[in-house]
Amino acid sequence: MPQKRSIIRRYDEAAVPLALLVRLFLGGFFIYMGLAKIDDPVAFLKQIRLYGLLPETPPYFLNGTAIVLPWLEVLCGGALVLGIFRRGASAWLAIMLCIFTPAIFLRALGVHQTEGTPFFQIAFDCGCGGGPEIIWIKLLKNSGLLLIVLATLFSRSCRFSLVSLFVGRPRPASLCRQCSAPIDEGIGELCPTCRNIPASGVATPDPAA
Amino acid sequence: MESCLECASIHVESLVMMKAVKETLVGLLVLGLLALVVGFTGNGIRSSRKRLDFTTNHFDFGLERGIEARAAAAARRSDPSPGESVQPVESADQPAVLTVVAPEAHAAHPYQSVSFDEAVAIFDDPNTQMGAGLFIDARGEEAYAEGHIPGALQADPYRFEDYWDKVMRFAEGAEKIVVYCNGGECEDSIKMCTQLLDADLNYDAIFLFDGGWEAWTAGDMPVETGADPYEDGGE
Numbered sequence: 001m002p003q004k005r006s007i008i009r010r011y012d013e014a015a016v017p018l019a020l021l022v023r024l025f026l027g028g029f030f031i032y033m034g035l036a037k038i039d040d041p042v043a044f045l046k047q048i049r050l051y052g053l054l055p056e057t058p059p060y061f062l063n064g065t066a067i068v069l070p071w072l073e074v075l076c077g078g079a080l081v082l083g084i085f086r087r088g089a090s091a092w093l094a095i096m097l098c099i100f101t102p103a104i105f106l107r108a109l110g111v112h113q114t115e116g117t118p119f120f121q122i123a124f125d126c127g128c129g130g131g132p133e134i135i136w137i138k139l140l141k142n143s144g145l146l147l148i149v150l151a152t153l154f155s156r157s158c159r160f161s162l163v164s165l166f167v168g169r170p171r172p173a174s175l176c177r178q179c180s181a182p183i184d185e186g187i188g189e190l191c192p193t194c195r196n197i198p199a200s201g202v203a204t205p206d207p208a209a
Numbered sequence: 210m211e212s213c214l215e216c217a218s219i220h221v222e223s224l225v226m227m228k229a230v231k232e233t234l235v236g237l238l239v240l241g242l243l244a245l246v247v248g249f250t251g252n253g254i255r256s257s258r259k260r261l262d263f264t265t266n267h268f269d270f271g272l273e274r275g276i277e278a279r280a281a282a283a284a285r286r287s288d289p290s291p292g293e294s295v296q297p298v299e300s301a302d303q304p305a306v307l308t309v310v311a312p313e314a315h316a317a318h319p320y321q322s323v324s325f326d327e328a329v330a331i332f333d334d335p336n337t338q339m340g341a342g343l344f345i346d347a348r349g350e351e352a353y354a355e356g357h358i359p360g361a362l363q364a365d366p367y368r369f370e371d372y373w374d375k376v377m378r379f380a381e382g383a384e385k386i387v388v389y390c391n392g393g394e395c396e397d398s399i400k401m402c403t404q405l406l407d408a409d410l411n412y413d414a415i416f417l418f419d420g421g422w423e424a425w426t427a428g429d430m431p432v433e434t435g436a437d438p439y440e441d442g443g444e
Contacts, residue, residue: 072244088236
């Protein structure tokens with residue numbers, strides 16, 4: 001029975017290695033942004049203070065975030081590039097984007113309300129590592145980033161994982177063509193369950209199990 | 210018992226999802242712990258200019274010390290007789306009031322403010338060139354290198370101990386020390402003024418240029434670029 005291919009499945013099985021390219025782009029992007037923050041931790045500290053998300057006293061929350069968050073970005077970026085802990089890295093990046101994007105919006109709204117500057121003209125350094133930016137464009141960029149981070153999170157493809165080139169033999173397409181279950185042995189393109197389904201459409205136990 | 214294709218698919222799908230959730234949680238935990246370890250280790254081994262002190266409240270601007278110093282200075286001006294002890298005009302019972310220079314332009318602070326015209330007057334004063342006046346740029350090194358008031362020293366208030374030698378070399382003999390940062394919401398200049406006060410410099414000699422770099426450049430004043438020539442014991 002032909003199955004309707006979901007968006008994620010079409011994303012994973014695209015002829016062009018889309019999942020790989022997106023993963024590499026995301027990884028490189030967040031490594032660059034993280035390194036920019038690591039280079040000047042005090043500037044990043046001042047920026048996150050402006051959002052008012054964390055208390056100033058005791059100072060451990062602000063200081064701890066300024067110390068750890070940039071490294072988390074770099075490690076998540078590196079994990080995406082290498083193809084290890086892909087889901088965990090994507091989850092962390094999605095969490096950060098879901099926290100900071102609304103915070104940027106609220107801060108811009110605050111500027112609009114206190115200074116009267118038209119919202120689409122507001123620009124400031126949001127502390128993301130790219131310097132001062134026009135905020136509505138920044139919000140659009142972050143929304144786009146969130147979409148592709150979520151695509152990487154929900155992707156089921158383990159193809160083109162660079163670390164697999166150095167650890168064990170290269171893995172072939174590792175998803176069952178019928179039910180998208182992960183398959184280890186790469187025998188044909190069907191998982192054991194789907195291989196044992198006769199023409200009647202009723203599955204029988206896998207004799208090898 | 211026979212199972213249908215749909216039930217098998219649902220079962221496999223749920224197994225796949227559980228595996229994905231488990232994989233995500235493991236990744237979150239591993240990367241989170243790794244970031245903690247690497248972050249604190251990396252911060253600990255960096256040079257002092259890049260290290261962030263975990264236990265310090267970097268936004269303690271010491272405004273209460275500035276208020277006390279302002280009160281003491283006011284008392285000295287009202288009773289200039291030498292040799293007599295002076296009581297501060299402001300007492301603990303009276304509420305401490307910060308100078309609100311222009312609330313929409315700069316955060317409130319207890320230091321002496323200079324307007325743009327006054328800052329220009331100090332800049333143009335020949336005595337300033339002789340060392341009686343000093344400008345201190347409280348922004349970071351990059352912002353300083355991109356442009357600063359000619360002759361200004363660069364000093365980071367968040368790492369004042371690294372700049373103490375350089376600042377004191379020029380500040381001890383200065384009659385007017387004008388501190389500036391970006392202007393607007395920037396509070397780095399306030400922190401720098403408190404650092405100067407804590408270094409036992411005279412309150413009366415410390416001035417804060419509220420308009421800051423934004424006002425200086427908006428006024429088409431001369432600017433200088435490049436790193437601080439007084440860095441590392443330079444002349």
